[in-house]
Amino acid sequence: MTALDAKIPPGPLEEKWRRFKENVPLIGPANKRKFNIIVVGSGLAGASTAATLAEQGYHVDCFCFHDSPRRAHSIAAQGGINASKNYQNDGDSIWRLFYDTIKGGDFRSREANVYRLAEVSQSIIDQCVSQGVPFAREYGGQLANRSFGGAQVSRTFYARGQTGQQLLLGAYSSLNHEIKNGRVTMHTNSEMLDLVVVESHAKGIIVRNLISGEITRHAADAVILATGGYSNAYYLSTNARGCNATAVWRAYKRGALFANPCFTQIHPTCIPVGGDYQAKLTLMSESLRNDGRVWVPKKKGDQRAPQNIPEEERDYYLERKYPAYGNLAPRDISSRSAKEVCDEGRGVGPGGLGVYLDFQDAIERLGKETIQERYGNLFEMYENITGENAYTRPMRIFPALHYTMGGLWVDYHLMSNLPGLFVLGEANFSDHGANRLGASALMQGLADGYFVIPYTLGAYLSSQFGKKPKTTLLEFEEAEKRVRARLNSLLEVKGSLSSTHFHRELGILLWEKCGMERSARSLQEALHEIPKLRKRFWNEVSIPGSGASLNKALEAAGRVADFLELGELMCRDALMREESCGGHFRSEYQSADGEAVRNDELFSFVQSWQYQGEESEPTLIQEPLNYEFVHPSTRNYK
Amino acid sequence: MNFHLRIWRQADPEASGFFQEIEACDIPAEASFLEMLDIVNNRLIEEKKIPVAFDSDCREGICGTCSMVINGVPQGPGRGAACQVYMRSFKNGDSITIEPFRVKAFPIIKDLIVKRAAYDRIIQAGGFITEHTGGAPDAATTLISKKIADQAMDAAACIGCGACAAACPNSSAMLFVGAKVTHLSLMPQGQPERRERALAMVDAMDEEGFGNCSNYYACEAVCPASISASVIATLNREYVRATVIP
Numbered sequence: 001m002t003a004l005d006a007k008i009p010p011g012p013l014e015e016k017w018r019r020f021k022e023n024v025p026l027i028g029p030a031n032k033r034k035f036n037i038i039v040v041g042s043g044l045a046g047a048s049t050a051a052t053l054a055e056q057g058y059h060v061d062c063f064c065f066h067d068s069p070r071r072a073h074s075i076a077a078q079g080g081i082n083a084s085k086n087y088q089n090d091g092d093s094i095w096r097l098f099y100d101t102i103k104g105g106d107f108r109s110r111e112a113n114v115y116r117l118a119e120v121s122q123s124i125i126d127q128c129v130s131q132g133v134p135f136a137r138e139y140g141g142q143l144a145n146r147s148f149g150g151a152q153v154s155r156t157f158y159a160r161g162q163t164g165q166q167l168l169l170g171a172y173s174s175l176n177h178e179i180k181n182g183r184v185t186m187h188t189n190s191e192m193l194d195l196v197v198v199e200s201h202a203k204g205i206i207v208r209n210l211i212s213g214e215i216t217r218h219a220a221d222a223v224i225l226a227t228g229g230y231s232n233a234y235y236l237s238t239n240a241r242g243c244n245a246t247a248v249w250r251a252y253k254r255g256a257l258f259a260n261p262c263f264t265q266i267h268p269t270c271i272p273v274g275g276d277y278q279a280k281l282t283l284m285s286e287s288l289r290n291d292g293r294v295w296v297p298k299k300k301g302d303q304r305a306p307q308n309i310p311e312e313e314r315d316y317y318l319e320r321k322y323p324a325y326g327n328l329a330p331r332d333i334s335s336r337s338a339k340e341v342c343d344e345g346r347g348v349g350p351g352g353l354g355v356y357l358d359f360q361d362a363i364e365r366l367g368k369e370t371i372q373e374r375y376g377n378l379f380e381m382y383e384n385i386t387g388e389n390a391y392t393r394p395m396r397i398f399p400a401l402h403y404t405m406g407g408l409w410v411d412y413h414l415m416s417n418l419p420g421l422f423v424l425g426e427a428n429f430s431d432h433g434a435n436r437l438g439a440s441a442l443m444q445g446l447a448d449g450y451f452v453i454p455y456t457l458g459a460y461l462s463s464q465f466g467k468k469p470k471t472t473l474l475e476f477e478e479a480e481k482r483v484r485a486r487l488n489s490l491l492e493v494k495g496s497l498s499s500t501h502f503h504r505e506l507g508i509l510l511w512e513k514c515g516m517e518r519s520a521r522s523l524q525e526a527l528h529e530i531p532k533l534r535k536r537f538w539n540e541v542s543i544p545g546s547g548a549s550l551n552k553a554l555e556a557a558g559r560v561a562d563f564l565e566l567g568e569l570m571c572r573d574a575l576m577r578e579e580s581c582g583g584h585f586r587s588e589y590q591s592a593d594g595e596a597v598r599n600d601e602l603f604s605f606v607q608s609w610q611y612q613g614e615e616s617e618p619t620l621i622q623e624p625l626n627y628e629f630v631h632p633s634t635r636n637y638k
Numbered sequence: 639m640n641f642h643l644r645i646w647r648q649a650d651p652e653a654s655g656f657f658q659e660i661e662a663c664d665i666p667a668e669a670s671f672l673e674m675l676d677i678v679n680n681r682l683i684e685e686k687k688i689p690v691a692f693d694s695d696c697r698e699g700i701c702g703t704c705s706m707v708i709n710g711v712p713q714g715p716g717r718g719a720a721c722q723v724y725m726r727s728f729k730n731g732d733s734i735t736i737e738p739f740r741v742k743a744f745p746i747i748k749d750l751i752v753k754r755a756a757y758d759r760i761i762q763a764g765g766f767i768t769e770h771t772g773g774a775p776d777a778a779t780t781l782i783s784k785k786i787a788d789q790a791m792d793a794a795a796c797i798g799c800g801a802c803a804a805a806c807p808n809s810s811a812m813l814f815v816g817a818k819v820t821h822l823s824l825m826p827q828g829q830p831e832r833r834e835r836a837l838a839m840v841d842a843m844d845e846e847g848f849g850n851c852s853n854y855y856a857c858e859a860v861c862p863a864s865i866s867a868s869v870i871a872t873l874n875r876e877y878v879r880a881t882v883i884p
């Protein structure tokens with residue numbers, strides 16, 4: 001494989017999507033019925049895809065590893081979803097949302113994809129309202145908005161602190177409608193363990209039923225992965241425990257390109273780590289930064305209680321360093337600033353790994369009731385976990401792994417380099433460049449599922465009539481054999497350590513060497529350590545029981561085994577990218593005042609990796625990013 | 639801290655289960671209840687014993703995957719789901735009994751894991767608004783008063799965990815069904831199908847074998863999403879309205 005074609009339609013930015021839609025081949029209603037589409041995932045991206053394709057007349061088989069499609073990790077999103085509606089009349093527009101997103105991503109994403117995202121964002125809100133999503137409202141009955149990091153307009157729609165839940169339940173209800181209509185067959189408790197490629201087209205998957213242990217083959221005309229992100233490679237993250245990379249990783253090993261794996265996002269406002277028993281980290285929605293002020297003591301090692309530290313001895317470092325955006329500086333910048341002050345010894349709480357997020361001023365200005373109205377459930381959650389009351393004492397927060405901008409490579413159609421394989425939502429790499437802005441993942445997942453794939457799928461399917469293979473084909477047989485062999489080899493290790501043990505070790509390694517700050521040296525160390533850890537895993541992991549029925553230890557071990565491979569690719573990718581951009585901060589490439597220094601001349605491209613087998617190193621394929629409509633500037637949030 | 643656990647073990651749906659006694663030693667007080675179980679399980683795995691099967695995912699109380707009864711209380715003591723229970727709320731040396739939800743419509747799969755597909759099927763029966771992707775009018779065309787939107791949100795907050803049915807002596811699912819019916823019947827977009835929805839969801843609920851409400855309010859007491867039992871009154875009203883108005 002040589003050059004990558006992103007299939008971006010010609011013409012002015014504002015015209016591309018419209019022209020594409022006008023020219024894409026359509027599939028007639030009578031023919032749609034003849035196509036069978038596999039959708040893996042039932043989060044925002046998967047559920048919206050499955051529901052919409054079914055509504056259009058395709059037959060859809062939808063898979064998720066959860067016991068119900070409603071439990072996908074999207075359910076946990078708190079803060080909100082962006083849309084360029086400009087209901088607040090504060091100067092928002094499609095162009096502005098596009099520009100904010102491109103700039104927020106530190107000029108490492110594709111203009112055409114991001115513009116389309118900003119364009120369809122408006123329809124998403126219409127769609128969700130028509131499903132009955134109870135968005136927050138003003139007293140006059142209009143939709144309410146809040147601001148989010150990286151933007152100077154209020155364009156974020158929300159449903160209390162449970163936006164992801166309400167949007168997912170909207171998509172889930174439409175999905176259920178189609179299940180009832182018989183156009184979607186839902187396969188819950190079903191984990192995809194391999195992709196089946198027939199004559200270089202993705203035409204099926206191998207699935208393990210997590211309750212019965214049964215392994216089955218499924219063929220389709222196209223396979224759509226909407227399987228979420230891989231933050232859990234770091235073990236501790238804000239993601240749900242079950243989030244994993246298995247689907248995308250196995251697809252990578254069948255030939256799909258993995259793009260920008262090192263672009264990971266660290267969220268600035270999470271509850272700090274308590275101890276090594278900890279299973280996950282809890283996010284405190286970024287929306288809190290609308291009203292909370294971030295500070296640390298000016299003095300190193302100041303042990304006084306926050307209320308005893310006088311105003312003039314506090315350093316509101318975000319407001320000081322970024323006066324224009326203040327506490328709403330983008331995530332990468334806020335996270336790194338927090339690390340910086342903690343590295344200086346000015347962190348607060350146990351181990352000095354925390355900063356304050358203070359609501360005192362907001363409570364004085366707006367009253368406790370308003371704050372309760374806006375963030376009540378978050379304050380409750382915080383108190384439940386830490387035993388502290390944030391109305392009277394500032395919250396302690398610290399950055400944690402949160403989102404992965406990298407993912408499988410896709411073109412403008414959201415199709416990977418493997419024809420027939422589409423990748424949507426957090427699982428693809430497409431829209432957020434090197435850093436995602438808050439409230440734009442929900443937007444992207446729903447844009448992909450409701451408004452993009454229903455159009456782009458036709459472009460592929462129009463040449464695929466009658467090409468759905470039988471599952472008796474050799475390719476299916478071999479894929480099933482591979483899956484069985486891998487499960488057996490895991491079960492046969494019979495070591496004496498749980499997979500969590502290795503997962504945690506991998507997490508610490510990645511956090512320290514490929515986390516908020518990376519260097520050639522730390523990455524080389526990680527590349528040296530990870531293969532050793534992987535070897536130990538394969539010699540020492542213990543998985544009691546068999547694969548013939550529900551076995552959570554087996555599920556977990558399979559996912560950890562994949563993370564142990566993906567982690568290495570992340571480090572390799574980070575090492576190759578000799579610049580700092582967005583969430584990828586290489587300590588060698590920073591300005592005198594500690595800001596990221598991008599290198600557009602040498603690195604303005606998507607870095608995609610192609611698997612070359614177990615024994616060889618993957619090869620790097622670049623997709624140049626040509627900025628035709630905006631000029632990549634140095635991000636300035638001052 | 640140390641705890642004496644009595645945990646329900648059941649190898650598969652057909653097996654007859656039993657309580658197994660397990661000592662949970664050296665548990666940090668800051669650990670959550672599920673982190674305590676993680677520690678216990680990792681030790682079992684390292685002793686090559688079969689770990690306790692339990693479901694969990696987001697560990698933030700929102701996904702509704704948790705499904706266990708702690709000392710007789712579905713989702714455990716305090717507000718929120720089982721993942722929101724912290725060990726500091728117990729005393730050192732406490733005995734803790736952990737068992738699965740006991741609801742006929744939620745068959746036990748293994749240990750503490752039950753199958754709650756019945757709730758999905760009830761939603762399939764009518765818990766949706768029929769719409770067409772791309773065919774929606776501009777979101778600003780319909781005003782919804784803040785009061786109505788807030789009430790709808792209160793009901794829509796249900797996490798579908800099943801604790802309501804597990805707490806009810808009649809295994810009634812009316813808090814769950816009432817929450818969805820209330821949410822959608824409050825929204826202007828939910829009006830056209832209001833009647834059919836109430837009828838279909840109540841029928842589906844009966845068919846799945848859930849019982850009727852007899853005003854114990856145990857559901858409301860355990861609900862991790864604080865759904866008010868008033869949604870049951872709304873459900874009854876909607877159902878009657880649907881049967882008397884043609």
Ligand SMILES: Cc1cc2nc3c(=O)[nH]c(=O)nc-3n(C[C@H](O)[C@H](O)[C@H](O)COP(=O)(O)OP(=O)(O)OC[C@H]3O[C@@H](n4cnc5c(N)ncnc54)[C@H](O)[C@@H]3O)c2cc1C
Nearest residue numbers: 041042043044045065074079080192228425426439441442
């Ligand atoms: C705590 C938290 C808060 C957030 N808040 C916001 C916010 O306010 N605004 C915002 O825009 N974004 C937010 N995000 C990010 C956003 O929630 C996610 O990026 C987004 O929901 C991902 O959606 P998805 O559909 O791509 O994947 P997911 O929702 O993760 O769904 C993945 C699906 O794939 C299935 N699956 C995965 N692997 C397999 C397999 N091998 N076989 C079968 N099925 C599989 C799962 O069962 C699931 O159904 C937040 C994220 C977190 C962690």
